């Protein structure tokens with residue numbers, strides 16, 4: 137089977153989305169250094185997510201990748217799995233050009249959308265089996281914005297579908313300012329692949345755009361959106377920094393007579 141890929145024209149961007157984009161438009165190569173050195177545990181997360189999906193889906197499934205970047209993470213998750221179709225959305229056109237290269241020889245159809253994931257999920261009318269969002273929900277500033285996206289994601293999944301994400305996570309009762317001060321030293325050692333200039337660019341981005349939530353807050357958003365189960369499935373080693381979460385949509389809806 138020959139893979140087919142296409143770009144879909146831009147969606148409307150929100151002001152918050154434009155802010156988050158400014159770093160990744162200019163500094164995508166710094167982020168790639170971080171990923172390649174496994175400083176954010178992409179390799180561990182890819183094998184974990186691959187195992188979760190293969191346990192759940194023996195038949196071809198549709199995978200939606202929110203804020204997909206260059207698609208390298210998803211490609212490694214999906215390797216060897218029965219993928220019917222991959223769809224990715226990102227604000228960063230450069231990253232999407234790389235994603236087109238990433239998927240060009242894959243044995244499944246792919247579609248890359250340029251635009252804001254919030255707008256995309258809200259207008260999506262083709263439900264998915266699995267939705268993934270890696271290190272990007274935290275660009276939404278408020279709990280209300282994040283909750284609205286969780287609810288839209290729930291609506292965009294088929295019954296029995298899965299949503300998973302990995303996001304910055306703070307201790308219960310910890311302020312954003314305290315989280316940033318506490319995690320800065322460990323982030324500097326995690327990002328050992330970056331020189332001081334690259335680290336300060338990355339840290340400036342994190343300080344301005346990262347809006348972590350507690351474990352309980354991330355899980356509660358899933359519950360409020362309607363997911364049947366919400367659980368933490370991975371925590372980066374060391375003092376709490378980022379964790380991954382899995383949310384399962386009920387297989388069937390029961391209506392009262």
Ligand SMILES: C[S@@+](CC[C@H](N)C(=O)[O-])C[C@H]1O[C@@H](n2cnc3c(N)ncnc32)[C@H](O)[C@@H]1O
Nearest residue numbers: 153156160203205226227228252253270271272
């Ligand atoms: C930290 S990178 C993560 C990329 C990839 N998910 C990964 O785990 O390697 C953040 C990505 O989110 C994208 N992004 C941020 N806000 C977005 C939004 N509202 N809609 C779509 N993409 C967004 C950026 O362009 C960037 O590619």
